[in-house]
Amino acid sequence: xxxxxxxxxxxxxxxxLPEPLQEQLAAQLRAAIRHGRLAAGARLPSTRTLxxxxxxxxxxxxxxxxxxxxxxxVNGRHGSGTYVARPAAGPPVREPERSTETVIDLRADLPSTxxxxxxxxxxxxxxxxxxxxxxxxxxxxxxxxxxxxxGAYLSGTRGLVLDGHDVIVTAGAAGALALAVxxxxxxxxxxxxxxxxxxxxxxxxxxxxxxxPLPADGSGARPDxxxxxxxxxxxxxxRGVPYGTRMPLDRRRALAAWARDSGGLVLEPAxxxxxxxxxxxxxxxxxxxxxxCTAMTGSFRDLLTPxxxxxxxxxxxxxxxxxxxxxxxxxxxxxxxxxxxSMAGAGPAGAGWERAAVTCQLALTELLASGRVARRAEQLSxxxxxxxxLVRQALGAYPGTRLLxxxxxxxxxxxxxxxxxxxxxxxxxxxxxxxxAELAAFHHPGRPPRNGIAFSFGHLDGVTLRRAVHTIARxxxxxRLARRTAA
Numbered sequence: 001x002x003x004x005x006x007x008x009x010x011x012x013x014x015x016x017l018p019e020p021l022q023e024q025l026a027a028q029l030r031a032a033i034r035h036g037r038l039a040a041g042a043r044l045p046s047t048r049t050l051x052x053x054x055x056x057x058x059x060x061x062x063x064x065x066x067x068x069x070x071x072x073x074v075n076g077r078h079g080s081g082t083y084v085a086r087p088a089a090g091p092p093v094r095e096p097e098r099s100t101e102t103v104i105d106l107r108a109d110l111p112s113t114x115x116x117x118x119x120x121x122x123x124x125x126x127x128x129x130x131x132x133x134x135x136x137x138x139x140x141x142x143x144x145x146x147x148x149x150x151g152a153y154l155s156g157t158r159g160l161v162l163d164g165h166d167v168i169v170t171a172g173a174a175g176a177l178a179l180a181v182x183x184x185x186x187x188x189x190x191x192x193x194x195x196x197x198x199x200x201x202x203x204x205x206x207x208x209x210x211x212x213p214l215p216a217d218g219s220g221a222r223p224d225x226x227x228x229x230x231x232x233x234x235x236x237x238x239r240g241v242p243y244g245t246r247m248p249l250d251r252r253r254a255l256a257a258w259a260r261d262s263g264g265l266v267l268e269p270a271x272x273x274x275x276x277x278x279x280x281x282x283x284x285x286x287x288x289x290x291x292x293c294t295a296m297t298g299s300f301r302d303l304l305t306p307x308x309x310x311x312x313x314x315x316x317x318x319x320x321x322x323x324x325x326x327x328x329x330x331x332x333x334x335x336x337x338x339x340x341x342s343m344a345g346a347g348p349a350g351a352g353w354e355r356a357a358v359t360c361q362l363a364l365t366e367l368l369a370s371g372r373v374a375r376r377a378e379q380l381s382x383x384x385x386x387x388x389x390l391v392r393q394a395l396g397a398y399p400g401t402r403l404l405x406x407x408x409x410x411x412x413x414x415x416x417x418x419x420x421x422x423x424x425x426x427x428x429x430x431x432x433x434x435x436x437a438e439l440a441a442f443h444h445p446g447r448p449p450r451n452g453i454a455f456s457f458g459h460l461d462g463v464t465l466r467r468a469v470h471t472i473a474r475x476x477x478x479x480r481l482a483r484r485t486a487a
Contacts, residue, residue, distance in 0.1 A: 007038070007045065013054055020203030021056055022063035023441065029064060033073050033084055034427075040086040044074065059206070066445035104468045105435045106455035109198075109411055111302045114461065115379050120372055121304075121363075128362035138358040140327035141320075142169025142312070146361045149368040150312050154296075156374065158270075158284055164291025166320035168313045168327075169361060171354040174204050176297040176311040177269070181208045181232060183295060183319040184265045189231040194221035196442035196449075197234075198241045201269060205234060213444035216240060220247035223254035232265045233258070237285060242413040242442050242454035244405025249282055256289030263293070270298035275381045275409060275458075292316045300364065302458075303376050310356040310364060380458075384410045387457055387465055394469035398481045410458025413439060414472075416451050420479045425453055428478065434471045 011028050013021050032038045045053070047061035054061070065082055068074045075085045141147070147167040154160045170176045181189060191205050195213035205211050212227050214235070221235045233255065237247035259266045266285050286294045299311040315323065367373050388406045396403045400417035416422055422438045429436055440449035455472075457465055 007032075011054060013056065020199060020206075022060045022067070022203070022445075023199055025054070025056075025060060025064040026067040029068060030071070030073055033068075038084050040084050042084045044082045044084070046081065063206075063445050067440070069446070071440055071449070103433045103435060104460070104464060104471075106457060106460075106468060107435050107437045108459070109456040110306060110459035111304075112380060112383055112410070112458050112460075113305075114383055116305075117372060117376070120367070120370075124363040124366045124370075124372075125359065127366065128359045131362050132359045135358055135362075138355060138361055140355060141324040142167070142356065143358070143361045143365060146365040146368075147312075149365050153368050153373065154314070157377070159281060160284060160286055160314075162314060164317055165286070165295075165314045166317050166324075168315060168320060168324065169356050170311050170313060171309050171356045173269075173297065173299055173311045174207075175354065176299070176313040177204050177267075178208055179313040179323060180265075180267050180295045180297050180315060181205075182323060183313075183315045184232050185319070186231065190227065190229050191232045191234060192227050192230040193234045193444070194236060194240065195444045195447055196240075196242060196439065197236065199441050201234070202444065211444070213447050216243075216245065218243075218245060220245045220251060221255075223251055223258055226258055230262075230264060232267055234267045234269065235285070237268060237282075238270070239405075239409050242405060242411060242439065244407065244409060244412070246282075246408075252282065252285050252288055255285050256294070259285075259293035260290050266294050268294075268296045270296050275302075275377065275384045286314065292318070300373065303373055303380070304364075304367070308360065308364070310360050384458055387460070387462075388412075390462075390465060391457060391469055394466075394473050395476075398476055400481065401476075411454065411456040413454045414452050415439075416453070417481075418451060420451075420476075420481065422451050422453055425475055425479065428475050429453075429472065432471050432475065434468050436472070 011025065013024050015021065029038070029044075038044075044050075044065070047058050047065060050061040051058040065074065065076075069076060069082075073085055074082050076082050146169055150167050150169075151160075151162050154162065168176075168179055170179065181191070189209040191209045191211050192214040193202055193205055193211050194216045196216065202211060209232070212230065214227070214233065215222050215225050220237060220240050221233075226233055235247070235255065237252060237255075239246065255266050258264065266289060268285060284296075286296050293316070295316065296314040297311065298314075300308055387410065391412055392403060392406050395401075395412075395414060396406075400419075402415040403412060404415065405412040416425065422440070426436055426438055436453045436455040438449070439452040439454055442454060443449040455468075457468065460468060
């Protein structure tokens, strides 16, 4: 906790939180402006000074300032610095009563624990523990049986035939992304990420290269707008977050063609939590494109538990083999694991690379081979379908709004009319102990955000979800949005 030069309040940045440091910094500066601790016209510290005092990179401070600039909280004066802007007047909305009920956090995208198979889970881990003592340290790229089981699962659920790819197992999502970026080769790659996108994904990619926004519309990322300087394109074709968009076949083919013609890489972070009635299966870019130019990362956190520290990367076979050798010998310069430690000069195998625990790998291998993971996906599809219907019923009938993303997955976005600022809705919901995110958090800094809120609900039981959506509905009512009723 520190008082940066020029500020009269403390700023606390916590690297253990899921929110990127730049988002934490922007949120605290935004709150200080809202509550008058930073007055209109006040000069903020330079990004270099702020970064030095907080012990972060200058990019963290710069990104936070860009976010506030895009939201209208600050103004930049050429050659002078950054200053607090004069706040715009909001609509006359009644302040809510303070609630003493338990906080409902809809910002974290967590899976449901309903119907979780504890007996099979415990049995798989017990048997894995007994076998782990005999195996010792797993291979750097993961147990061969697990890699084969993941490949079989992707074949059954996504129709992927991985003839030109290999699966590498890592201890976390950050490590899988780092491997995929490293497979492209070259220092400091330029990465185009579809915009909007999950803040955590943007934060992780920003540690690996220079991230540029790739605009998306109602059909997903726009291949015709890929920056010319781009080395890697990161897209979410099956379920774009936060709008739930699904990329049509022609755009998937256009992405594959871009990769083939440019020599770049198309990377798909595969969310295993689509869970919903989707149209007929579309071929993945991984299946459409040249194996040398396509990659995928994923995990089983949505199907099982976020506590499962295991992810995977599906990489082109030749760089995958090279990376596997580098991981085994600790010579993979530039590859960063979930600990953020570069493997450059790591010495013995594993010194700078965090492998997934062998017990975890053995347990997941058994759960995949037994079909338990696939059955869990079917179970969650039914559970989430009922929850999505509840959300649509409660929030789908307000004039001037659009409810998006409720046909698959367990998250949604609500676009609001310009007369109802998302900031006001978020603030009033927080006072009522329901936490949602502004859509601005999902956009690249400097990109104009849409006016709306985003929320996830898969982790809530039915009673808590009803309370949450009814609170959101009541807050919309307070902003003078009358629900449509049947004639």
